[in-house]
Amino acid sequence: MLHNKTVDDLLDIKEIYLEPDVRKHKRGLDILEKYSGATLTEVESHWKIPELFGFEGSVEDWISNKKNVLILGIKKSLSARPNTRSSHWVGPSQSNGCTMSCSYCYVPRRKGFANPISIFVNIEQILGYLKRHAGRQGIKQEADHIDPQYWVYEIGENGDCSADAAICDNVKDMIDLFKDIPNGKLTFATKFVNKEMLSYDPQLKTRIRFSLMPHKMSKLVDVRTTPISERIDVMNDFADAGYEVNVNFAPVIYYDGWLNDWKVLFDEMNDKLNEKVKKQLVTEIIFLTHNQQLHEVNLNWHPKAEDVLWRPEIQEVKYSQTGGRNVRYKRNLKKDLVDSLVDLVKEELPYCAIRYAF
Numbered sequence: 001m002l003h004n005k006t007v008d009d010l011l012d013i014k015e016i017y018l019e020p021d022v023r024k025h026k027r028g029l030d031i032l033e034k035y036s037g038a039t040l041t042e043v044e045s046h047w048k049i050p051e052l053f054g055f056e057g058s059v060e061d062w063i064s065n066k067k068n069v070l071i072l073g074i075k076k077s078l079s080a081r082p083n084t085r086s087s088h089w090v091g092p093s094q095s096n097g098c099t100m101s102c103s104y105c106y107v108p109r110r111k112g113f114a115n116p117i118s119i120f121v122n123i124e125q126i127l128g129y130l131k132r133h134a135g136r137q138g139i140k141q142e143a144d145h146i147d148p149q150y151w152v153y154e155i156g157e158n159g160d161c162s163a164d165a166a167i168c169d170n171v172k173d174m175i176d177l178f179k180d181i182p183n184g185k186l187t188f189a190t191k192f193v194n195k196e197m198l199s200y201d202p203q204l205k206t207r208i209r210f211s212l213m214p215h216k217m218s219k220l221v222d223v224r225t226t227p228i229s230e231r232i233d234v235m236n237d238f239a240d241a242g243y244e245v246n247v248n249f250a251p252v253i254y255y256d257g258w259l260n261d262w263k264v265l266f267d268e269m270n271d272k273l274n275e276k277v278k279k280q281l282v283t284e285i286i287f288l289t290h291n292q293q294l295h296e297v298n299l300n301w302h303p304k305a306e307d308v309l310w311r312p313e314i315q316e317v318k319y320s321q322t323g324g325r326n327v328r329y330k331r332n333l334k335k336d337l338v339d340s341l342v343d344l345v346k347e348e349l350p351y352c353a354i355r356y357a358f
Contacts, residue, residue, distance in 0.1 A: 007166040007194065010067065010099050010163060010166070010192070010224060011067060011163070011166060011167070013035045013038050013068060013069070013070045013167075014038055014039065014068040015038055015039045015041070015068055015069050015070070016031075016032070016035060016038045016041070016069075016070045016071070017041050017042075017043045017069070017070075017071045017072070018040060018042060018071070018072040018073070019042070019043060019044070019045065019046055019073045019074055020042055022072045022073070022074070022121050025074075025121040025122055025124075027121040027123050027168055027169075027170065028072055028121035030168060030169075031070075031072060031121065031167065031168050032072075034167075034168075038070070043071075046071050046072070046073030046074075046096075046118050052065060052069065052071075062101065063101060066098070066099050066100070066101055066115075066116050066224070067224075069116040070116065070117055070118075070119065070167070071117065071118035071119070072121055073118055073119075073120055073121070074120060074122050075093070075125070075126060077092075078092040078125065078126060078129040079092060080130075080133050080153070083154060084146075085146075085284070085356055086152070086154055086209070086284055086355070087152040087154035087187050088146055088147075088151045088152050089133070089151065089152070090153075090154045091130055091153040091154060091155050091186075092126050092130070093155065093156075093157060093159070094123060094126055094155065094164065094170040094171065094174065095117055095118060095119050095120060095159045095161075095164045095170065096115075096118045096120075096158045096159060097115040097116050097117045097118050098115070098116075098117060098160050099116065099117055099160075099163050099224065100160060100163065100191060100192065100222075100223065100224045101223040101224045102191065102221060102222050102225065103220075103221045103223060103298050103302050103306075104251055104253075104288060104290060104294075104305075105294075117159060117163065117164065117167065119164065119167055120170070123169075123170050123173055126174075127174065127177050130153065130181075130184075131177065131181060134151060134153075134184040137151050137183060137184070138183065139183050140183055145355055145356065146355070147185065150205075151183055151184045151185075152185055152186075152207070153178075153185070153186055153187070154187055154188065155174055155186055155187070155188050156187075156188025156189055160188075160189075160192055161190060162190040162191075162192040162193065162194040163192050163194070165194050165196065165197055166194055166196070172197075172200055174186060175200050175202045175205070175206050176200075178202075178205040179201075179202065179203050179205050184205075185204075185206060185207060185244075186202075186205065187206070187208075187209065187246075188209065189209040189210075189211050189248050189250075190211065191210075191211045191222060191225040191226060191231070192225060192226050193230055193231060193234050195234070195237075197238075197241075198237055200241070200242075201241070202242045202243050203242050204242055204243070204244055206243055206244065207245075207246055208238055208243045208244070208246070209246040209247060209284065210232070210245070210246075210247050210248070211247070211248040211250055212228055212231060212232070212247050212249055212265060213249065213250070213251070213253070213265070214228075214258070214262055214265050215228050215229070215265070217308070220304060220305055220308065221253070221305045221308070223302065228265070229268065232269060232272050232273070233272065235247075235272075235273060235277050236272070236273065236276070236277055239276050239280070245277055245280065245281065246281065246282045246283065246284070247269075247282075247284075248283065248286065249262075249283055249284070249285045249286070249341070249345075250284065250285065251286055251287060251288040251289070252285060252286065252287045252337070253308055253309070254288075254314070254329060254337055255308050259341070262341060262344060263344065263348060266344070266345070266349055270348070270349070278351040278352070279351065281349075281351060281353070282353045282354070282355050283345065283349075283352050283353070283354055283355065284354075284355045284356055284357075285338070285341060285342065285345070285354060285356070285357035286358065287328065287329060287334060287337065287358065288328065288329070289318070290309050290310060290328075291325065291327070292324075292325040292327070295309070295310045312327070314329055314330055314333055315328060315330065316328065316330045316331065338357050338358065341357070342354060342357050
């Protein structure tokens with residue numbers, strides 16, 4: 001599977017689907033100018049594009065849709081959903097979908113399948129909502145596992161902000177906003193290194209979480225992402241540029257020799273990370289959850305990944321709130337796996353706190 005390293009490898013926008021009102025927004029006009037050679041197709045809604053979404057039969061177009069197609073829309077409903085793990089709130093997203101193609105990704109289940117990037121161009125409304133929401137929270141009185149000082153807002157739940165930032169300034173605008181919000185900070189996870197973001201000067205009000213897993217497994221399942229070593233290579237730079245740098249060990253996939261491969265990864269982190277990064281490093285550990293529908297689609301475009309992702313003999317069914325048939329490792333096995341990896345982290349990365357592991 002091809003690993004892409006540059007924005008140009010990842011994105012070559014040839015076709016833009018847009019809602020009619022996109023042209024009423026400066027961000028929309030800026031993006032249309034940037035990709036002036038693209039074919040434009042007006043659509044009633046960014047959610048309802050029959051030729052893109054729900055097209056399990058069209059898997060041969062999977063990668064080209066992610067690379068060549070961009071959707072521009074207006075974010076209609078603005079809300080901040082309470083969260084209890086990585087953040088206190090999941091903020092209104094400035095995008096949905098992703099140009100990368102990780103074979104375990106849960107986002108495509110919600111919308112259709114290949115799910116290229118949708119950018120919401122009404123960024124001023126999104127920023128205004130976040131500012132008002134943070135203002136209503138008041139000063140955070142007590143430290144907790146999420147943050148000792150600030151209310152934390154997740155902005156990358158439905159995509160990868162580092163890739164979005166290569167298209168337009170939505171993510172930069174959000175980072176700039178939170179420099180001036182006294183009681184809040186941003187967070188997002190990423191599998192893509194976008195060095196442009198080193199110039200954003202977030203002033204420790206943005207927590208970037210680099211997703212890591214053993215190299216061998218990443219090469220199989222992290223399709224179209226920045227290689228793991230390159231993610232580790234930039235962590236010192238991002239800390240020096242004013243980001244709080246954390247890591248996600250996710251998704252953790254069980255296979256013969258898995259713990260040895262994690263130890264190799266941890267050795268590389270020990271060798272490369274400087275004291276500044278180590279001192280503030282926290283991890284979130286998330287074991288694999290897979291989905292039957294996605295499994296069936298993956299069999300048509302990346303069947304090798306399913307050999308490690310879909311293992312009914314050691315997995316059990318867990319129905320999601322929306323009725324999707326998800327699978328995860330059987331409870332007793334999973335408890336042992338979680339304990340084993342947590343012990344290894346404590347042993348090999350004693351400076352790295354664990355926010356949660358499940």
